[in-house]
Amino acid sequence: xxxxxxxxxxxxxxxxxxxxxxxxxxxxxxxxxxxxxxxxxxxxxxxxxxxxxxxxxxxxxxxxxxxxxxxxxxxxxxxxxxxxxxxxxxxxxxxxxxxxxxxxxxxxxxxxxxxxxxxxxxxxxxxxxxxxxxxxxxxxxxxxxxxxxxxxxxxxxxxxxxxxxxxxxxxxxxxxxxxxxxxxxxxxxxxxxxxxxxxxxxxxxxxxxxxxxxxxxxxxxxxxxxxxxxxxxxxxxxxxxxxxxxxxxxxxxxxxxxxxxxxxxxxxxxxxxxxxxxxxxxxxxxxxxxxxxxxxxxxxxxxxxxxxxxxxxxxxxxxxxxxxxxxxxxxxxxxxxxxxxxxxxxxxxxxxxxxxxxxxxxxxxxxxxxxxxxxxxxxxxxxxxxxxxxxxxxxxxxxxxxxxxxxxxxxxxxxxxxxxxxxxxxxxxxxxxxxxxxxxxxxxxxxxxxxxxxxxxxxxxxxxxxxxxxxxxxx
Amino acid sequence: xxxxxxxxxxxxxxxxxxxxxxxxxxxxxxxxxxxxxxxxxxxxxxxxxxxxxxxxxxxxxxxxxxxxxxxxxxxxxxxxxxxxxxxxxxxxxxxxxxxxxxxxxxxxxxxxxxxxxxxxxxxxxxxxxxxxxxxxxxxxxxxxxxxxxxxxxxxxxxxxxxxxxxxxxxxxxxxxxxxxxxxxxxxxxxxxxxxxxxxxxxxxxxxxxxxxxxxxxxxxxxxxxxxxxxxxxxxxxxx
Numbered sequence: 185x186x187x188x189x190x191x192x193x194x195x196x197x198x199x200x201x202x203x204x205x206x207x208x209x210x211x212x213x214x215x216x217x218x219x220x221x222x223x224x225x226x227x228x229x230x231x232x233x234x235x236x237x238x239x240x241x242x243x244x245x246x247x248x249x250x251x252x253x254x255x256x257x258x259x260x261x262x263x264x265x266x267x268x269x270x271x272x273x274x275x276x277x278x279x280x281x282x283x284x285x286x287x288x289x290x291x292x293x294x295x296x297x298x299x300x301x302x303x304x305x306x307x308x309x310x311x312x313x314x315x316x317x318x319x320x321x322x323x324x325x326x327x328x329x330x331x332x333x334x335x336x337x338x339x340x341x342x343x344x345x346x347x348x349x350x351x352x353x354x355x356x357x358x359x360x361x362x363x364x365x366x367x368x369x370x371x372x373x374x375x376x377x378x379x380x381x382x383x384x385x386x387x388x389x390x391x392x393x394x395x396x397x398x399x400x401x402x403x404x405x406x407x408x409x410x411x412x413x414x415x416x417x418x419x420x421x422x423x424x425x426x427x428x429x430x431x432x433x434x435x436x437x438x439x440x441x442x443x444x445x446x447x448x449x450x451x452x453x454x455x456x457x458x459x460x461x462x463x464x465x466x467x468x469x470x471x472x473x474x475x476x477x478x479x480x481x482x483x484x485x486x487x488x489x490x491x492x493x494x495x496x497x498x499x500x501x502x503x504x505x506x507x508x509x510x511x512x513x514x515x516x517x518x519x520x521x522x523x524x525x526x527x528x529x530x531x532x533x534x535x536x537x538x539x540x541x542x543x544x545x546x547x548x549x550x551x552x553x554x555x556x557x558x559x560x561x562x563x564x565x566x567x568x569x570x571x572x573x574x575x576x577x578x579x580x581x582x583x584x585x586x587x588x589x590x591x592x593x594x595x596x597x598x599x600x601x602x603x604x605x606x607x608x609x610x611x612x613x614x615x616x617x618x619x620x621x622x623x624x625x626x627x628x629x630x631x632x633x634x635x636x637x638x639x640x641x642x643x644x645x646x647x648x649x650x651x652x653x654x655x656x657x658x659x
Numbered sequence: 660x661x662x663x664x665x666x667x668x669x670x671x672x673x674x675x676x677x678x679x680x681x682x683x684x685x686x687x688x689x690x691x692x693x694x695x696x697x698x699x700x701x702x703x704x705x706x707x708x709x710x711x712x713x714x715x716x717x718x719x720x721x722x723x724x725x726x727x728x729x730x731x732x733x734x735x736x737x738x739x740x741x742x743x744x745x746x747x748x749x750x751x752x753x754x755x756x757x758x759x760x761x762x763x764x765x766x767x768x769x770x771x772x773x774x775x776x777x778x779x780x781x782x783x784x785x786x787x788x789x790x791x792x793x794x795x796x797x798x799x800x801x802x803x804x805x806x807x808x809x810x811x812x813x814x815x816x817x818x819x820x821x822x823x824x825x826x827x828x829x830x831x832x833x834x835x836x837x838x839x840x841x842x843x844x845x846x847x848x849x850x851x852x853x854x855x856x857x858x859x860x861x862x863x864x865x866x867x868x869x870x871x872x873x874x875x876x877x878x879x880x881x882x883x884x885x886x887x888x889x890x891x892x893x894x895x896x897x898x
Contacts, residue, residue: 185761192746192757199748199788333743337804340708340738341761342730658710659701 186347189338193355197321206317207363213309214367218374221305307545309367310402311538314360315409316433321359322413323429325352326656327422335658345653349414356410357403364402368395393624398548401631404638405541409433411645418652440536448529454521463518468511475503537641540634547630660686660735660812660843661707666716668702668867676702679716680869682862684843686811689834691854692847693887694864700847702867704816707845708738720812737810741817743801747790751775751800754789755807762808774803779829794821802830806837813837815846819853831857851884863887 197203326349329335338348372395412432416425455463472489479488479499488499533539661684668677677699684690692700705711707718709729718725718732725732745754755771766774775785778799789797798821805813819827834857838844848854854861861878863871878886 188757188760195753196746196748332745332747333740333801334746336708336710336738336740337743337758337801338761339710340733340736341758341808342733343761344730659705 185341185343186351189343189347190351190354193351194358197355197359202320203359206313206320207359210309210313210317210363211367211370213313214306214371215374217305217309218371219378221371222375222378306368306371306398307542310364310405311541311545312437314364314402314406315437315538318356318360318406318409319413319416319429319433322352322356322410323416323425324422325356325414326417327419327425328417330658331422339658345656345658346650349649349653352417353407353410353414356413357407360406360410361399361403364406365399368399390624394548394627397624397627397631398545401541401544401548401635401638404635404642405537407642408537408638408645409436411642411649415645415649415652418649418656420657436536437538441533441539441542444533444535444539445529448532449525452525452528454525455518460515460518464511464514467514468507471507471510472503475499475506479503534634534637537638540638544631544634547634548627660684660721661845662717662719663703663707664717664719666703666706666718667714668706668711669714676867677706677713678867680864680867682869682872684812684845684860686843687838687841688859689838689844689846689857690860690862691858692845692862692864693849693851693854694847695849697866698864699867700864701816703864704738704814704845704847708736708814709733735811737805737808737813739801739805739813739815739818741820742794743797743804745789745797745800745804748788750786750788751780751792751796752785754800755803758804759807762810764807764809766807774807775800778803779826795823795826798822799826799830802833806833811842813842813844815844817847817849819848819850827853851887 326335329338329348335345335348339345413429416428416432419425419428475489476487480486480490489503490500530539530543534543661682663683664681665679666677666681667675667679669675680699680703682690692703694700702711706713707720707725709725709732713726720732721735723732723735745751746757749757752768752771752775755775756766759766759771772785776782780796780799784792784796789800792800798818802818805815818830822830831853834844834846838859846857855878858878859875861871861873862869863873873886
């Protein structure tokens with residue numbers, strides 16, 4: 185009897201205009217997301233290449249200057265500041281896989297190696313559109329049956345009110361399972377046909393299991409909205425149902441995530457970017473001035489540190505090195521505070537299922553804060569490896585001045601730049617082309633606690649709905 | 660077939676919708692509950708069908724306690740409400756097929772179509788979505804859904820509502836046939852004339868009380884309208 189009713193519910197859904205309309209819209213958005221991702225990716229690649237070329241040009245200018253001053257042919261490489269890797273990422277995280285496969289470690293700024301290219305992304309489709317559809321589909325599921333007199337006919341036929349409710353839930357879930365899965369496949373197919381590779385560093389199985397994870401999590405998320413809608417369908421007034429459905433949707437998708445972010449920032453204060461810049465610059469100047477006061481003679485104008493300094497004696501490079509270190513300490517400290525604030529805000533906003541989905545997608549597609557931490561670790565390790573290589577090369581170079589010099593401030597970058605006379609033969613190594621992939625098993629571990637929270641949220645709404653159903657007046 | 664004893668319903672707002680109502684509907688009998696709007700007819704029917712729980716009292720259907728075993732007793736009940744709209748996206752045929760299957764009945768396509776023809780549903784409407792149906796056409800389809808279950812107890816809440824005279828007459832004949840087939844029929848109405856024509860027993864309800872029960876011989880040659888109106892105006896005493 186239950187199966188019969190379920191089949192009827194599915195047939196009914198397939199005939200209703202709102203289901204046809206929304207499934208069409210969802211599928212279309214998935215297809216468009218595939219197309220948009222390809223174009224966006226290509227644009228990002230262009231931007232990346234342009235940025236890389238301009239960086240190279242800048243570096244060449246620095247090299248010329250070094251050549252002139254030192255009278256040596258030198259090879260030069262800038263190492264990015266750790267702080268440049270910390271960046272607040274907000275808004276919709278993008279798509280399924282959201283990184284370019286080429287990282288330029290010599291470029292400054294986090295954005296250069298995590299370029300976003302899913303403009304119309306899956307989080308938007310599933311998190312915003314599907315959740316809205318789920319509420320629109322279910323907010324009058326029972327109230328309509330009651331109004332049309334079919335609920336009583338079903339009950340007399342022997343179905344329980346629980347049967348009717350579960351059937352509605354399962355029918356809605358089946359609808360979304362089919363639509364989302366079909367949408368994902370279409371999106372991938374369209375992108376693949378347009379020549380975009382989703383695989384990156386993933387194996388085919390890794391990719392498929394990632395898709396399955398995204399799919400399952402999406403269903404758990406949608407389930408929250410279907411249950412919310414079913415609860416609303418038990419309200420006496422059907423008109424109130426649609427108003428409350430819209431209010432719930434706005435609360436979950438827009439109000440709670442943003443409000444917690446705003447309120448959270450008020451509670452958890454950190455220095456602003458401009459404050460941080462001024463503090464960092466102050467620290468640098470203090471240290472540099474300390475060196476100047478120690479080694480420069482303003483009366484005789486014999487400056488070992490200031491001006492261009494005595495490069496060969498190494499005072500200036502020593503001063504810059506020490507100043508950079510001080511500045512880096514300040515930046516790292518404030519950066520940690522920024523990171524902690526973002527972590528706090530993310531946890532706070534996780535009371536909304538949408539924020540939970542946002543976080544889960546970030547974990548799955550390796551974006552956002554969690555990935556940032558992994559990326560930082562990876563990039564710092566890479567940076568250190570390069571530094572060690574350069575140092576050892578420099579140490580073995582008899583003609584080298586063994587200088588580590590920074591043109592701090594010239595091009596807006598900070599850090600130590602080694603100069604050697606020998607060309608660096610393995611410069612390709614400077615470009616990080618392999619990401620530190622998070623294995624799907626680890627992703628599963630990271631996502632599980634949030635999925636559990638989402639499931640608990642489901643359970644809570646189910647309990648409230650069943651309680652309401654028990655007292656539901658079917659007349 | 661149906662026996663209710665001291666059935667009482669008090670809602671959460673403490674209003675008394677039904678007060679200690681007792682009645683019995685036997686097989687081969689049409690029992691008509693007559694009363695004004697708000698008299699408690701629909702509440703009684705809702706309680707018997709198990710749509711709402713009673714505050715106190717007993718409901719026995721085919722010897723089974725309907726309050727303790729609602730699912731078991733529902734197998735013996737067919738029900739039709741006043742304003743059944745059915746599934747609007749489904750055709751009349753699809754609605755009938757679904758509820759027939761839900762009742763565990765297997766009918767061929769031709770049989771189901773014939774049933775709809777029997778209630779004078781125009782041929783072109785059989786496979787049209789119910790959203791195109793008039794109220795009367797929906798009511799007719801609803802009647803077929805109730806009848807198709809072949810239940811021993813048929814409960815009808817204002818079944819003549821929305822039916823045109825021809826359809827009402829056909830439905831009346833159908834009810835008589837069902838009674839002759841030994842079905843027990845409980846029907847609510849405020850149509851005194853239909854009640855007189857059809858009923859074997861009439862129960863007059865007022866303010867949640869069953870204030871009068873009349874057997875056919877008691878009203879057959881009387882002016883039921885006068886009895887009813889006199890009672891409602893307080894000119895007569897309780898039976």
